[in-house]
Amino acid sequence: MSSTAQTKATSPAPPGPGDTDSLGPSDRVVPTWTEPLARQASRLVGGPLGRHAAVGRQWFWTPLRVVLLLALITLALGWFQKAPCVQTYTDDNGVQQLDWRGSKQYVAMCYSDTVPLYTAERLDRPSTFPYRTSWVDNPGTPQAQVRYMEYPVITGLFQWFNAKLAQGWQTIASYGWLPGSMTVVAYFDITAFWLALAWLVTTWAVARIARRRIWDAAIVAVSPLVIDQAFTNFDTLATALATAGMLAWARKKPVLAGVLIGLGGATKLYPLFLLGPLLLLALRAGRLPAALRATLTAAIAWAAVNLPIALLYPAGWREFFRLNTVRGADPDSLYNALSYFTGWRGFDGTLGPGQAPTMLNTVSAALFLACCAGIAWVALSAPSRPRFAQLGFLLVAAFLLTNKVWSPQYSLWLVPLAVLAVPRWKVLLAWMTVDALVWVPRMFYYLGVNNKGLPEDYFLGTVLVRDAFVVLLAVLVLRDIYRPEGDPVRRAGDDDPAGGVLDGAPDRVVLGRARRPAAVPA
Numbered sequence: 001m002s003s004t005a006q007t008k009a010t011s012p013a014p015p016g017p018g019d020t021d022s023l024g025p026s027d028r029v030v031p032t033w034t035e036p037l038a039r040q041a042s043r044l045v046g047g048p049l050g051r052h053a054a055v056g057r058q059w060f061w062t063p064l065r066v067v068l069l070l071a072l073i074t075l076a077l078g079w080f081q082k083a084p085c086v087q088t089y090t091d092d093n094g095v096q097q098l099d100w101r102g103s104k105q106y107v108a109m110c111y112s113d114t115v116p117l118y119t120a121e122r123l124d125r126p127s128t129f130p131y132r133t134s135w136v137d138n139p140g141t142p143q144a145q146v147r148y149m150e151y152p153v154i155t156g157l158f159q160w161f162n163a164k165l166a167q168g169w170q171t172i173a174s175y176g177w178l179p180g181s182m183t184v185v186a187y188f189d190i191t192a193f194w195l196a197l198a199w200l201v202t203t204w205a206v207a208r209i210a211r212r213r214i215w216d217a218a219i220v221a222v223s224p225l226v227i228d229q230a231f232t233n234f235d236t237l238a239t240a241l242a243t244a245g246m247l248a249w250a251r252k253k254p255v256l257a258g259v260l261i262g263l264g265g266a267t268k269l270y271p272l273f274l275l276g277p278l279l280l281l282a283l284r285a286g287r288l289p290a291a292l293r294a295t296l297t298a299a300i301a302w303a304a305v306n307l308p309i310a311l312l313y314p315a316g317w318r319e320f321f322r323l324n325t326v327r328g329a330d331p332d333s334l335y336n337a338l339s340y341f342t343g344w345r346g347f348d349g350t351l352g353p354g355q356a357p358t359m360l361n362t363v364s365a366a367l368f369l370a371c372c373a374g375i376a377w378v379a380l381s382a383p384s385r386p387r388f389a390q391l392g393f394l395l396v397a398a399f400l401l402t403n404k405v406w407s408p409q410y411s412l413w414l415v416p417l418a419v420l421a422v423p424r425w426k427v428l429l430a431w432m433t434v435d436a437l438v439w440v441p442r443m444f445y446y447l448g449v450n451n452k453g454l455p456e457d458y459f460l461g462t463v464l465v466r467d468a469f470v471v472l473l474a475v476l477v478l479r480d481i482y483r484p485e486g487d488p489v490r491r492a493g494d495d496d497p498a499g500g501v502l503d504g505a506p507d508r509v510v511l512g513r514a515r516r517p518a519a520v521p522a
Contacts, residue, residue: 109440114191130159209247262297270399277375332405434469440462
């Protein structure tokens with residue numbers, strides 16, 4: 001019997017939407033039967049699971065708990081990867097200093113935005129409150145600019161809250177009741193705790209969404225990108241809210257899904273992109289009221305967080321949008337790679353200090369909107385209705401590829417979506433490994449050639465390889481959409497585990513093609 005046949009033989013009927021608690025051992029897809037990578041790795045412990053093996057007898061080590069343990073181990077490795085950047089030393093004046101001597105943050109490849117932002121965002125000052133507190137960069141020069149907290153509201157308040165916790169910790173430590181170090185070290189560790197918890201939520205939500213393919217969540221748990229990027233910035237907060245929102249939708253709770261996605265949009269922009277696929281798929285399935293409730297609730301949740309800050313401190317609230325308008329193409333972007341390798345001066349040519357790259361902004365937005373239109377056509381015209389995660393991955397990947405900024409931690413946005421959209425372990429781990437390895441030439445490029453660093457060619461070369469992998473994943477997703485019989489999720493007997501009210505629903509609106517059943521018959 002083939003691996004596919006074995007899987008179907010042990011999967012008599014799919015559970016209800018979002019129902020994972022009712023899954024028995026025989027309902028789950030066995031990775032050592034379906035995934036070549038898992039089958040090869042299992043040889044170290046005796047080979048693939050036998051057809052008559054006793055499964056599900058362990059009362060504690062359920063698949064979900066094993067996956068969460070793997071995530072904890074990976075997060076611990078991520079903390080140790082950043083740990084060299086929070087070491088300290090005592091200078092000649094007897095003052096404790098953060099040890100970034102000799103560009104240690106790049107040489108040890110431990111750089112994290114959280115450390116310099118503690119002082120850069122004036123979080124070290126007791127009177128600071130995000131969006132109210134301002135300062136001037138480059139004072140007394142033509143480049144002088146009034147600055148405020150540069151992050152969306154929840155992320156900015158998250159930083160401020162952690163700064164207050166760190167300062168409180170240090171106050172208590174001064175009495176000898178707690179171990180103490182520099183306040184910025186306590187700030188990093190407290191921030192890392194919450195970010196790790198957020199990634200555990202992300203992993204848990206993927207496991208719950210995946211249903212019978214719960215072991216796919218192990219790829220989220222052990223992703224090499226977690227080691228590099230979980231503590232580089234604050235993006236695991238957004239992945240937790242976005243993925244939890246997808247889980248709420250999968251469990252037919254559109255209002256809760258909207259709240260979580262809206263709060264995610266107040267943390268980072270990308271969770272709001274998930275509303276587009278929801279509306280398109282709901283239109284096709286005739287389930288538009290549920291998607292509209294989720295969208296309206298998301299808008300209310302986003303506004304409830306943003307409006308107080310926008311009304312009280314309008315200049316500070318606009319800072320995030322202002323900076324995204326005036327910043328040029330980041331080193332990671334395709335625009336920068338094209339400019340470097342061809343000598344092209346960019347859409348805007350040479351810009352003056354503080355001048356916005358208007359043409360670049362326009363072209364980037366136009367390309368993304370064109371991708372959105374193409375994804376909308378796929379959503380409404382594919383022979384079988386695409387899965388929610390498939391369209392979500394395509395949209396976020398299109399944004400990253402066409403955007404002028406791809407900060408390294410943004411790759412975390414794709415991890416849960418990719419695992420749910422295209423659960424092929426080999427290609428997923430290959431992409432994640434390449435993407436994680438971009439960190440190495442990035443750090444040595446920032447070190448500078450004059451400081452024994454790497455020239456930009458090496459860094460941009462790995463960036464292009466990473467982008468090629470993301471394009472490959474998008475192609476695989478499109479192939480599964482147009483040939484659903486090859487989709488691993490549908491081959492296992494599910495229609496759309498993340499679909500909620502869309503799961504198994506018949507099509508109502510289809511453009512340009514004859515209708516086919518949404519689910520692939522076993």
